[in-house]
Amino acid sequence: MSTNTDVSLSSYDEGQGSKFIRKAREAPFVPIGMAGFAAIIAYGLYKLKNGGNTKMSLHLTHMHVAAQGFVAGAMTLGMGYAMCKAFWAKPNP
Template sequence: MSTGTDVSPSYDEDQGSKLIRKAREAPFVPIGMVGFATIVVYGLHKLKSGGNTKMSVPLIYVHMAAQGFVVGAMTLGMG
Protein backbone atom coordinates (compact mmCIF):
# COMPACT_ATOMS: atom_id res chain seq x y z
CA MET A 1 0.00 0.00 0.00
CA SER A 2 1.05 3.52 -0.67
CA THR A 3 1.78 5.82 2.26
CA GLY A 4 1.22 8.97 0.26
CA THR A 5 4.86 10.02 0.17
CA ASP A 6 6.45 11.34 -2.96
CA VAL A 7 8.94 8.90 -4.49
CA SER A 8 10.94 11.45 -6.47
CA PRO A 9 13.07 13.90 -4.50
CA SER A 10 11.67 17.38 -4.80
CA TYR A 11 14.29 19.86 -3.73
CA ASP A 12 15.03 23.31 -4.97
CA GLU A 13 18.20 23.48 -7.03
CA ASP A 14 19.28 26.59 -8.89
CA GLN A 15 20.95 26.49 -12.30
CA GLY A 16 24.47 27.04 -10.96
CA SER A 17 24.39 24.14 -8.53
CA LYS A 18 22.75 21.91 -11.14
CA LEU A 19 25.53 22.72 -13.61
CA ILE A 20 28.19 21.99 -10.98
CA ARG A 21 26.53 18.67 -10.08
CA LYS A 22 26.29 17.63 -13.74
CA ALA A 23 29.91 18.65 -14.33
CA ARG A 24 31.01 16.39 -11.48
CA GLU A 25 29.02 13.49 -12.91
CA ALA A 26 30.39 13.94 -16.46
CA PRO A 27 33.49 16.18 -16.45
CA PHE A 28 34.08 15.99 -20.21
CA VAL A 29 30.80 17.73 -21.07
CA PRO A 30 31.92 21.18 -19.81
CA ILE A 31 35.35 20.60 -21.36
CA GLY A 32 33.64 19.95 -24.69
CA MET A 33 31.47 23.04 -24.32
CA VAL A 34 34.44 25.28 -23.51
CA GLY A 35 36.48 23.81 -26.37
CA PHE A 36 33.61 24.30 -28.79
CA ALA A 37 33.15 27.93 -27.76
CA THR A 38 36.91 28.59 -27.97
CA ILE A 39 37.19 27.15 -31.46
CA VAL A 40 34.16 29.12 -32.68
CA VAL A 41 35.47 32.41 -31.25
CA TYR A 42 38.91 31.78 -32.76
CA GLY A 43 37.36 30.92 -36.13
CA LEU A 44 35.18 34.01 -36.17
CA HIS A 45 38.15 36.20 -35.23
CA LYS A 46 40.26 34.65 -37.98
CA LEU A 47 37.40 35.05 -40.45
CA LYS A 48 37.01 38.73 -39.55
CA SER A 49 40.71 39.48 -40.01
CA GLY A 50 41.14 37.14 -42.99
CA GLY A 51 40.85 39.67 -45.78
CA ASN A 52 39.63 38.53 -49.20
CA THR A 53 39.12 34.84 -48.45
CA LYS A 54 35.85 33.20 -49.37
CA MET A 55 33.59 33.11 -46.35
CA SER A 56 32.29 29.54 -46.70
CA VAL A 57 35.63 27.72 -46.60
CA PRO A 58 36.83 29.03 -43.19
CA LEU A 59 33.37 28.48 -41.72
CA ILE A 60 33.44 24.86 -42.84
CA TYR A 61 36.84 24.37 -41.20
CA VAL A 62 35.68 25.99 -37.96
CA HIS A 63 32.54 23.88 -37.95
CA MET A 64 34.51 20.67 -38.48
CA ALA A 65 37.09 21.55 -35.80
CA ALA A 66 34.43 22.39 -33.22
CA GLN A 67 32.46 19.26 -34.00
CA GLY A 68 35.58 17.12 -33.82
CA PHE A 69 36.49 18.58 -30.43
CA VAL A 70 33.04 17.85 -29.00
CA VAL A 71 32.98 14.30 -30.38
CA GLY A 72 36.47 13.70 -29.00
CA ALA A 73 35.46 14.97 -25.56
CA MET A 74 32.37 12.76 -25.61
CA THR A 75 34.46 9.75 -26.64
CA LEU A 76 36.95 10.35 -23.84
CA GLY A 77 34.08 10.77 -21.40
CA MET A 78 32.58 7.43 -22.39
CA GLY A 79 35.92 5.64 -21.94
Protein backbone atom coordinates in the same frame (compact mmCIF):
# COMPACT_ATOMS: atom_id res chain seq x y z
CA MET B 1 -7.39 8.18 -4.09
CA SER B 2 -4.86 10.44 -2.38
CA THR B 3 -3.98 13.87 -3.75
CA ASN B 4 -0.90 14.67 -1.74
CA THR B 5 0.79 17.63 -3.47
CA ASP B 6 3.32 18.28 -0.71
CA VAL B 7 6.04 16.32 -2.53
CA SER B 8 9.37 18.10 -2.49
CA LEU B 9 11.99 16.89 -4.92
CA SER B 10 15.57 18.07 -4.51
CA SER B 11 15.99 18.65 -8.26
CA TYR B 12 13.33 21.35 -8.16
CA ASP B 13 14.92 23.06 -5.16
CA GLU B 14 18.44 23.50 -6.57
CA GLY B 15 19.45 26.54 -8.58
CA GLN B 16 20.95 26.63 -12.06
CA GLY B 17 24.52 27.08 -10.80
CA SER B 18 24.41 24.18 -8.38
CA LYS B 19 22.69 21.98 -10.96
CA PHE B 20 25.46 22.72 -13.49
CA ILE B 21 28.15 21.93 -10.89
CA ARG B 22 26.44 18.67 -9.97
CA LYS B 23 26.15 17.65 -13.62
CA ALA B 24 29.78 18.63 -14.24
CA ARG B 25 30.89 16.35 -11.42
CA GLU B 26 28.85 13.47 -12.86
CA ALA B 27 30.20 13.97 -16.40
CA PRO B 28 33.38 16.10 -16.32
CA PHE B 29 33.98 16.07 -20.08
CA VAL B 30 30.72 17.88 -20.89
CA PRO B 31 31.98 21.29 -19.68
CA ILE B 32 35.31 20.60 -21.40
CA GLY B 33 33.48 19.95 -24.67
CA MET B 34 31.39 23.08 -24.24
CA ALA B 35 34.47 25.20 -23.51
CA GLY B 36 36.36 23.77 -26.48
CA PHE B 37 33.41 24.40 -28.77
CA ALA B 38 33.18 28.00 -27.57
CA ALA B 39 36.95 28.49 -28.00
CA ILE B 40 36.90 27.18 -31.56
CA ILE B 41 33.95 29.41 -32.44
CA ALA B 42 35.70 32.43 -30.89
CA TYR B 43 38.90 31.65 -32.81
CA GLY B 44 36.91 31.29 -36.02
CA LEU B 45 35.18 34.62 -35.50
CA TYR B 46 38.53 36.26 -34.76
CA LYS B 47 40.08 34.86 -37.93
CA LEU B 48 37.02 35.88 -39.93
CA LYS B 49 37.17 39.46 -38.62
CA ASN B 50 40.89 39.89 -39.16
CA GLY B 51 40.64 38.75 -42.72
CA GLY B 52 42.54 36.26 -44.66
CA ASN B 53 42.47 35.10 -48.21
CA THR B 54 40.16 32.12 -47.77
CA LYS B 55 36.62 32.08 -49.05
CA MET B 56 33.83 32.48 -46.51
CA SER B 57 32.27 29.07 -47.20
CA LEU B 58 35.62 27.30 -46.86
CA HIS B 59 36.36 29.11 -43.60
CA LEU B 60 32.94 28.25 -42.12
CA THR B 61 33.31 24.62 -43.22
CA HIS B 62 36.69 24.33 -41.50
CA MET B 63 35.37 25.85 -38.29
CA HIS B 64 32.31 23.60 -38.37
CA VAL B 65 34.43 20.47 -38.76
CA ALA B 66 36.86 21.57 -36.05
CA ALA B 67 34.06 22.29 -33.57
CA GLN B 68 32.32 19.00 -34.28
CA GLY B 69 35.60 17.13 -33.99
CA PHE B 70 36.36 18.66 -30.62
CA VAL B 71 32.92 17.86 -29.25
CA ALA B 72 33.04 14.29 -30.61
CA GLY B 73 36.49 13.82 -29.06
CA ALA B 74 35.30 15.13 -25.71
CA MET B 75 32.30 12.77 -25.84
CA THR B 76 34.57 9.83 -26.67
CA LEU B 77 36.94 10.64 -23.81
CA GLY B 78 33.97 11.09 -21.49
CA MET B 79 32.56 7.69 -22.38
CA GLY B 80 35.99 6.12 -21.89
CA TYR B 81 36.28 7.81 -18.51
CA ALA B 82 32.83 6.60 -17.49
CA MET B 83 33.62 3.05 -18.60
CA CYS B 84 36.90 3.02 -16.67
CA LYS B 85 35.18 4.41 -13.61
CA ALA B 86 32.35 1.88 -13.80
CA PHE B 87 34.20 -1.30 -14.74
CA TRP B 88 37.85 -1.06 -13.76
CA ALA B 89 37.88 1.13 -10.68
CA LYS B 90 37.86 -0.54 -7.31
CA PRO B 91 34.40 -0.47 -5.77
CA ASN B 92 34.11 1.54 -2.59
CA PRO B 93 33.51 -0.66 0.45
